[in-house]
Amino acid sequence: MAQTQGTAQGKGVDRSLAGLVGRAFGRLGRAGGLVFLLAGLALSGWGAYEGAYLAGWAGxxxxxxxxxxxxxxxxxxxxxxxxxxxxxxxxxxxxxxxxxxxxxxxxxxxxxxxxxxxxxxxxxxxxxxxxxxxxxxxxxxGMDRAWRFFSAFFGGWVLTGLGVFCLATGYAPFGRSRISFDAAWEAAGRGVTRAIVIGMLGVGLVGAGVSFLVSYFV
Missing domain, CATH: 2.40.50 (OB fold (Dihydrolipoamide Acetyltransferase, E2P))
Structure with missing residues (x-):
């Protein structure tokens, strides 16, 4: 009897501890998403600002x-x-x-x-x-240098898309995550999150690659 109670208490402690760990990693995932989001916005803003001046569109x-x-x-x-x-x-x-x-x-x-x-x-x-x-x-x-900064602008879209995904789902792309990638991806598909993430990643990757290549031919 005492052993059964001890086992039940141990399982309760384990579940409680698992819950605490899960919530901690959930917050970690969203914190990482916020970092990705801010870094992406900063990179895109910097690339657009510098590129506009180098291209002669500003100033x-x-x-x-x-x-x-x-x-x-x-x-x-x-x-x-x-x-x-x-x-x-x-x-x-x-x-x-x-x-x-x-x-x-x-x-x-x-x-x-x-x-x-x-x-x-x-x-x-x-x-x-x-x-x-x-x-x-x-x-x-110089348009060659301007296009390299435009590549950074689009690269920021990739980080921003990852940030949106992590913020919306709680998925942590580093270390142990409370939620698996498959579960997070399924959850993102229930609304508009998945479409937004796919769009931002696609535009970011294609735009960054094309801009970088164009910089060598202008």
């Missing part, structure tokens, strides 16, 4: 006439990292296409040195505060 387009170019290392870069990246900063005068708000102290980060007098197609992302200050921001225009 003010104009010409920067190079005065000098020099290697510019970030202050916090390690010696090996400096040797690998070797960023180049070209300074000169910027003239927008409309001929207004010129900047004689413009500077832009580029991938190679240019001879003095070279005219670079650049995009002004923010204007200088005054006509004599050198605090304007510029990027070198």
């Amino acid at each position: 003010t387009h104009g010409t920067l006439t190079v005065k000098q170019c020099e290697v510019s290392y970030p202050n916090n870069a390690s010696r090996s990292h400096r040797k690998d990246r070797r960023p180049i900063r070209c300074e000169g005068s910027f003239v927008p296409d409309d001929g207004k708000s010129t900047d004689a102290g413009a500077a832009v980060q580029v991938r190679q040195r240019y001879a003095p007098g070279t005219e670079l197609s650049v995009q002004q992302t923010s204007a200088a505060t005054t006509s004599t200050s050198a605090d304007g921001d510029y990027v070198q225009s």
Whole structure:
């Protein structure tokens, strides 16, 4: 009798413990989904922002006439990292296409040195505060680089789709999950979650792949 009661109590403790573990992993799955969702939105926003400027769709387009170019290392870069990246900063005068708000102290980060007098197609992302200050921001225009950022934009859709799936079902894609993938996928099919996830993953993967490939042909 005592042994039977002890066994029943043990099973009760086991079920209670299993329930606690299950709820914990359910929360872990949704927490991971939130991380995926935020990371995806951030990646897509960053890719769209940078890509729009590099493609010339945002900001003010104009010409920067190079005065000098020099290697510019970030202050916090390690010696090996400096040797690998070797960023180049070209300074000169910027003239927008409309001929207004010129900047004689413009500077832009580029991938190679240019001879003095070279005219670079650049995009002004923010204007200088005054006509004599050198605090304007510029990027070198180029559709090849723009398409790579668009690839990152679509890559963010993949992370966002995974985030939606994990948030909606509680599935944890890492470690031990409270709910199996098959059960989570079946649950997602009862509403619009599965269609949303498939759509986002499909658009993200195809868009990222096509954008990356196009960057090598433009």
